[in-house]
Amino acid sequence: MRIFSRFARFVLDSLVILIAGCSGISAQRTTHVERLYILDCDEGVASDASRWSPGVNVGIPVEFVDQCYLIKHTQGWILWDTGVDDAVAILPDGAVPTDPKAMHWRRPKTLASQLGQIGVKPSDIKFIAISHTHPDHIGNVEMFPQAMLLVQKAEYEWPGAYNAPRFNPGHPVTRIEGDKDVFGDGSIMILSTPGHTPGHQSLLVELPKTGAIVLSGDAVHFKSNWDNRRVPSINYSKDTTLGSMERIAGVLAGKHAQLWINHDKAQRDTLKMAPEYYE
Numbered sequence: 001m002r003i004f005s006r007f008a009r010f011v012l013d014s015l016v017i018l019i020a021g022c023s024g025i026s027a028q029r030t031t032h033v034e035r036l037y038i039l040d041c042d043e044g045v046a047s048d049a050s051r052w053s054p055g056v057n058v059g060i061p062v063e064f065v066d067q068c069y070l071i072k073h074t075q076g077w078i079l080w081d082t083g084v085d086d087a088v089a090i091l092p093d094g095a096v097p098t099d100p101k102a103m104h105w106r107r108p109k110t111l112a113s114q115l116g117q118i119g120v121k122p123s124d125i126k127f128i129a130i131s132h133t134h135p136d137h138i139g140n141v142e143m144f145p146q147a148m149l150l151v152q153k154a155e156y157e158w159p160g161a162y163n164a165p166r167f168n169p170g171h172p173v174t175r176i177e178g179d180k181d182v183f184g185d186g187s188i189m190i191l192s193t194p195g196h197t198p199g200h201q202s203l204l205v206e207l208p209k210t211g212a213i214v215l216s217g218d219a220v221h222f223k224s225n226w227d228n229r230r231v232p233s234i235n236y237s238k239d240t241t242l243g244s245m246e247r248i249a250g251v252l253a254g255k256h257a258q259l260w261i262n263h264d265k266a267q268r269d270t271l272k273m274a275p276e277y278y279e
């Protein structure tokens, strides 16, 4: 059964790559990604790295970064994740967690100010796609009340604390089941990668000059966790997370893609931040 499901997943991923590739050949002349900006969506520290790498780096503090990614497609703007709430920027100590082992986030720059620097208004954003509903990814969703929310149905319907909805029920939403080709030309593909949360997703972006990139969301937190297939103890399902990591590895190989790991500071420090951009 396990072998069959792996084979089925392999076949499915091969089809995704084939469809994305074929549609790209015919459609990318007219519709394609133009730019990708990396926005600083908060920086943080936690007292014990082993929360994210069980048994490894026990008691060692770890620094985190957290990005939002603003993508200009010929058909409109899409924002991938929204970071910690901009309101945290005015708190002198940032968002101090009640759980001492959780992340302590600070907001050196607001999302709004970085969009403004690029010359993009919140009302310009057509889609906001959300990797998952942890607070460091959904803090500013309601800055974009008109934008279509692209989220997995399993994540949208996952009950929050005290059964609270995870999003404003009035926000326009597309509840995805599986993968989604956002603009229909294969250049921006949402990939279902559950495990960190029930409806976690990642994003495959094809840039004309830079090539293909997979934006991890929290499918993995650090390169060392990727290399060693480590799963944080806080994840919803270890086995499903490992399956999603294998899935991403297959997409990276098939598309010759880079993996940009959202929370990995060492990698982030090598990348260009907005207002610089990738093409």
Ligand SMILES: [Zn+2]
Pocket (backbone or CB within 6 Å): 132, 134, 196, 218
């Ligand atoms: Zn998370």
